[in-house]
Amino acid sequence: MKLQNSDGTSLAREQLTSFLYRMQRIRMAEERIGQLVARREVRTPCHLSIGQEAIPVGVCAALNENDTVWGGHRSHGHYLAKGGDLNAMMAEIFGKATGCARGRGGSMHLVAPAQGIFGTVPLVAATIPLAVGAALSAKLRGTDQVAVAFFGDGATDEGHFHESLNLAALYRLPVLFVCENNFYSTHLTLKERRIKDNIVESAALHGLAGVVVDGNDVTAVYRAAHEAVECARSGEGPTLLECRTYRWRGHVGPAADLEVGADRRRELDEWQRRDPIAQCRALLGAGGVPFDVLDGVTAKVREEIELAVMFARQSPDPDDSGLLQHVYAARRGC
Amino acid sequence: MRTLTYAQAIREAHAQLLAEDPRVFLIGQGVRNPWYAGTSLQDLDKEFGRDRIIDSPVSENATTGAAIGAAITGMRPIVFHPRMDFMLLAADPIMNQAANWSYLFAGQVSVPVVIRAVINRGGEQGAQHSQAVQALFAHVPGLKVVMPSTPYDAKGLLIAAVRDGNPVLYIDDRWLYELEGEVPEGLYEAPIGSAAIRRSGRDVTVVATSYMAAEAVKAAATLAQRGIDVELIDLRSIKPWDRNLVYSSVGKTGRLVIADAAWMSGGIAAEIAASVAGEIFHALKAPIARVCLPDAPAPTSAVLEQAYYVGAEDIVTSVEKVLV
Numbered sequence: 001m002k003l004q005n006s007d008g009t010s011l012a013r014e015q016l017t018s019f020l021y022r023m024q025r026i027r028m029a030e031e032r033i034g035q036l037v038a039r040r041e042v043r044t045p046c047h048l049s050i051g052q053e054a055i056p057v058g059v060c061a062a063l064n065e066n067d068t069v070w071g072g073h074r075s076h077g078h079y080l081a082k083g084g085d086l087n088a089m090m091a092e093i094f095g096k097a098t099g100c101a102r103g104r105g106g107s108m109h110l111v112a113p114a115q116g117i118f119g120t121v122p123l124v125a126a127t128i129p130l131a132v133g134a135a136l137s138a139k140l141r142g143t144d145q146v147a148v149a150f151f152g153d154g155a156t157d158e159g160h161f162h163e164s165l166n167l168a169a170l171y172r173l174p175v176l177f178v179c180e181n182n183f184y185s186t187h188l189t190l191k192e193r194r195i196k197d198n199i200v201e202s203a204a205l206h207g208l209a210g211v212v213v214d215g216n217d218v219t220a221v222y223r224a225a226h227e228a229v230e231c232a233r234s235g236e237g238p239t240l241l242e243c244r245t246y247r248w249r250g251h252v253g254p255a256a257d258l259e260v261g262a263d264r265r266r267e268l269d270e271w272q273r274r275d276p277i278a279q280c281r282a283l284l285g286a287g288g289v290p291f292d293v294l295d296g297v298t299a300k301v302r303e304e305i306e307l308a309v310m311f312a313r314q315s316p317d318p319d320d321s322g323l324l325q326h327v328y329a330a331r332r333g334c
Numbered sequence: 335m336r337t338l339t340y341a342q343a344i345r346e347a348h349a350q351l352l353a354e355d356p357r358v359f360l361i362g363q364g365v366r367n368p369w370y371a372g373t374s375l376q377d378l379d380k381e382f383g384r385d386r387i388i389d390s391p392v393s394e395n396a397t398t399g400a401a402i403g404a405a406i407t408g409m410r411p412i413v414f415h416p417r418m419d420f421m422l423l424a425a426d427p428i429m430n431q432a433a434n435w436s437y438l439f440a441g442q443v444s445v446p447v448v449i450r451a452v453i454n455r456g457g458e459q460g461a462q463h464s465q466a467v468q469a470l471f472a473h474v475p476g477l478k479v480v481m482p483s484t485p486y487d488a489k490g491l492l493i494a495a496v497r498d499g500n501p502v503l504y505i506d507d508r509w510l511y512e513l514e515g516e517v518p519e520g521l522y523e524a525p526i527g528s529a530a531i532r533r534s535g536r537d538v539t540v541v542a543t544s545y546m547a548a549e550a551v552k553a554a555a556t557l558a559q560r561g562i563d564v565e566l567i568d569l570r571s572i573k574p575w576d577r578n579l580v581y582s583s584v585g586k587t588g589r590l591v592i593a594d595a596a597w598m599s600g601g602i603a604a605e606i607a608a609s610v611a612g613e614i615f616h617a618l619k620a621p622i623a624r625v626c627l628p629d630a631p632a633p634t635s636a637v638l639e640q641a642y643y644v645g646a647e648d649i650v651t652s653v654e655k656v657l658v
Contacts (some may be wrong), residue, residue, distance in 0.1 A: 140359060326436050
């Protein structure tokens with residue numbers, strides 16, 4: 001059966017159920033990470049994306065496995081949505097040898113090349129030009145791969161962002177710029193950083209397509225991303241997707257940072273009423289999916305996460321004899 | 335063997351690499367313009383097309399970052415910065431990204447990118463068209479830094495850099511562009527991390543980089559006429575640098591002069607001096623001398639430039655000083 005969405009379109013029930021599963025997985029993994037941080041079992045800085053899950057899930061559902069994604073400090077969601085291994089992420093956050101970066105990266109440096117996740121790094125906006133380069137690479141190699149740069153609204157304050165949009169538009173590169181506009185750059189609100197709430201206008205300025213989408217509506221994100229990805233793949237060039245959302249937790253760690261921003265409490269109440277996961281559940285419920293099926297999704301996710309935490313706890317620490325390995329790559333064949 | 339100029343050797347390396355390997359491409363400001371690149375990139379766009387010879391907007395950050403992203407995903411880019419000063423706008427992609435990614439991701443990702451920076455000083459161009467900040471980059475783990483001083487190495491080191499598999503800064507000097515030397519016709523590599531003995535001698539070791547290696551050749555000839563036998567080492571690669579060759583030479587001569595046309599404080603010469611003093615102190619018969627630029631920005635006035643830049647005469651003076 002098909003389910004009717006808010007924008008009048010429809011998606012298969014199976015697809016929407018898979019969106020719910022993926023969003024739940026990100027939400028519950030991060031809630032668990034937040035608990036582990038609160039009790040100091042995890043010490044690496046963890047930037048949680050709770051409340052923003054519809055964006056990585058909606059965008060990555062529109063991608064092929066060999067499309068590439070590039071992220072920042074708040075990228076647990078991007079990693080999981082693109083197919084990164086949950087156990088390897090959890091172990092990385094614990095700093096273990098079995099982590100996706102072998103304990104050298106922590107929460108802010110996730111990687112899974114086989115899934116097209118070449119790396120996430122916390123230097124704000126730093127991976128935006130790298131995604132442009134991946135798109136240039138795809139074009140020169142003659143593949144149909146698309147590159148996606150995920151970044152927050154804070155990154156649009158950087159020069160990297162504007163230079164990259166210009167280059168991508170100029171060379172009509174297959175890249176999707178996904179701005180997760182949660183209205184905060186650490187503690188500073190959007191209004192304290194720019195004269196207008198107009199991030200998407202950067203697209204027109206640099207000559208590429210710009211789309212604003214409700215970042216808490218997973219089907220809307222999916223549809224917008226799907227269209228942008230098809231454009232990119234068919235050689236019509238890049239798109240800036242401004243996904244408007246809200247970060248429920250503070251900049252870093254599990255606390256809500258209620259002291260920042262004059263309206264933080266009111267905003268949080270308002271945005272929590274627009275919870276992307278609750279909205280997706282309601283849509284499935286209204287479409288006749290029984291609640292025990294939906295609760296089964298939650299139970300399955302909870303089990304996966306507990307297994308991942310157990311895997312991370314039981315994994316060995318990195319061997320310090322490897323401290324200086326991989327500063328340089330082994331020479332590759334020509 | 336036939337001879338080429340230093341600039342022609344750089345161009346030939348590009349052309350042969352582009353012909354050999356479809357993963358190689360060139361991106362940067364002014365790659366089609368002799369005003370930026372001299373003859374070192376002349377007409378490459380006509381030969382290889384503008385998809386692979388990309389004359390970019392003045393966006394050092396995005397072009398360098400894009401080259402890094404392309405390298406990570408299977409290409410072998412060469413980024414061109416017509417002056418090293420301009421490259422500083424790309425410090426984040428070079429120092430935070432390219433340098434880190436192999437280590438950070440435990441070797442699962444590598445960044446085979448060559449970042450070419452031209453030192454183009456003198457001519458009353460002043461503080462922001464003259465800088466030689468190689469030491470900043472040599473400081474960073476994960477980067478390799480090469481500085482050829484001959485046409486042979488200009489070609490061979492570029493080929494080695496592109497094939498290396500790591501981020502390599504390739505730094506050439508416009509003051510060397512007309513220098514002629516023998517250059518093999520085919521593709522060959524000058525090994526990264528290996529210095530070259532340009533002249534064997536027994537009295538004093540001179541270790542020099544880039545343009546100062548060419549000046550040191552002249553200085554050694556002058557000193558030979560005065561009966562002083564210099565062993566001249568052209569470092570070629572400043573990260574990694576050839577410790578073994580320097581230590582064995584200083585072990586023989588017991589005296590060391592280091593010539594690097596960059597600021598003295600915290601520079602390559604300081605690194606070499608500290609290493610020699612730390613490792614083979616007992617071989618030294620005299621204090622180590624450094625021939626570097628004074629710790630001041632480059633001036634414009636030709637009179638001040640004359641006082642600011644160092645060359646063969648300064649090397650001669652320093653050698654005579656360590657021999658007293």
